[in-house]
Amino acid sequence: MIETLKHLEQEALAQIPNLKTEQEVYDFRNSVLGKNGSLTAVLKGIKDLSPEEKQSVGKISNELRDRLSAAFEARLTGIASERVAERVKIEFEDVTVPYPEKPLGKAHPITRALFEVEDSFKRMGFEVLESKEVTTEYLNFDAVNVPASHPARDMQDTFWLEGKGNVLSTQTSSMQNVILKSKSPPIRVIIPGRVFRNEDIDATHENTFYQVEGIVVDKGISMANLKYAIRTMLSDLFGREVSIRLRPGYFPFVEPGVEVDFSCPFCSGEGCRICKKSGWIEFMGAGLIHPNVLREGGLDPDAYSGFAFGFGLNRLVMIKYGITDMRHFQNADVRFLSQF
Numbered sequence: 001m002i003e004t005l006k007h008l009e010q011e012a013l014a015q016i017p018n019l020k021t022e023q024e025v026y027d028f029r030n031s032v033l034g035k036n037g038s039l040t041a042v043l044k045g046i047k048d049l050s051p052e053e054k055q056s057v058g059k060i061s062n063e064l065r066d067r068l069s070a071a072f073e074a075r076l077t078g079i080a081s082e083r084v085a086e087r088v089k090i091e092f093e094d095v096t097v098p099y100p101e102k103p104l105g106k107a108h109p110i111t112r113a114l115f116e117v118e119d120s121f122k123r124m125g126f127e128v129l130e131s132k133e134v135t136t137e138y139l140n141f142d143a144v145n146v147p148a149s150h151p152a153r154d155m156q157d158t159f160w161l162e163g164k165g166n167v168l169s170t171q172t173s174s175m176q177n178v179i180l181k182s183k184s185p186p187i188r189v190i191i192p193g194r195v196f197r198n199e200d201i202d203a204t205h206e207n208t209f210y211q212v213e214g215i216v217v218d219k220g221i222s223m224a225n226l227k228y229a230i231r232t233m234l235s236d237l238f239g240r241e242v243s244i245r246l247r248p249g250y251f252p253f254v255e256p257g258v259e260v261d262f263s264c265p266f267c268s269g270e271g272c273r274i275c276k277k278s279g280w281i282e283f284m285g286a287g288l289i290h291p292n293v294l295r296e297g298g299l300d301p302d303a304y305s306g307f308a309f310g311f312g313l314n315r316l317v318m319i320k321y322g323i324t325d326m327r328h329f330q331n332a333d334v335r336f337l338s339q340f
């Protein structure tokens with residue numbers, strides 16, 4: 001019987017490493033150690049042995065059962081760790097491997113230039129407000145001294161909205177009255193915004209573009225303050241000192257009105273391709289706020305004075321970056337945008 005037991009153990013131990021799954025281990029363990037297993041079958045013959053033999057066979061069979069149980073347990077542990085190893089092989093991610101670079105988005109050149117313009121004005125104590133894209137006929141025209149007969153009201157220039165006398169803002173000057181009514185002097189504000197005109201589009205004209213309006217109102221404000229503010233902003237933007245030149249100009253909301261030029265930052269006024277050999281770049285309209293506009297905004301023109309200006313941001317960005325076609329700004333072409 002001891003021989004049979006030894007044989008049984010060897011067979012079982014040889015078989016165990018081949019078991020692939022937990023279920024196979026359970027089944028095989030049951031077929032050896034279970035109630036109806038092969039070990040139990042062999043031990044049934046124990047009743048025919050002498051008392052001494054019973055004792056030694058009993059001891060041997062208990063040790064054998066322990067060894068086999070341990071071998072089954074070890075196989076179960078082995079299968080579990082093999083499974084973990086297998087999953088690690090499939091699922092392992094090395095988080096330290098460099099990730100393929102994805103192109104990052106960035107701000108539009110107009111937005112970038114606007115941030116620079118805003119920063120410069122903020123350093124001079126200006127507040128930044130945003131203009132409204134849809135406004136009223138009153139704010140866009142009447143409130144800034146544009147009489148009903150003014151050509152700017154011509155259907156060709158303005159996008160009129162159906163219904164209640166609303167328009168798409170044709171100029172950020174439509175915010176002047178809002179500012180004058182909602183703030184009290186001293187007022188120092190710039191108002192960037194998107195404006196719309198019913199124009200044919202070409203390299204230098206868009207129906208949708210950006211302006212920056214500026215309004216300063218206090219006691220004793222003069223053209224000198226205007227010159228200083230604009231010179232400072234432009235010098236900041238181009239990273240070198242520029243000079244300012246004023247020429248007479250007509251705008252209904254200012255008196256006197258001026259056209260503002262600045263010295264070409266690329267040739268320092270000597271004359272180059274960008275300034276068309278003149279040394280000067282035409283920049284914007286400005287002037288001292290018309291008494292009618294102050295009055296319409298609820299301010300006494302005898303007590304307060306102020307300046308206003310409005311410039312096109314698109315053109316300024318074109319000059320700064322050497323862009324020759326305004327249509328690029330709206331095209332959303334990454335080949336253009338990624339250059340900035």
Ligand code: DAH
Binds near residue numbers: 253284310
């Ligand atoms: N709103 C004018 C335009 O769109 C620009 C302008 C000129 C604004 C003179 C002003 C100003 O505030 O004083 O052409």
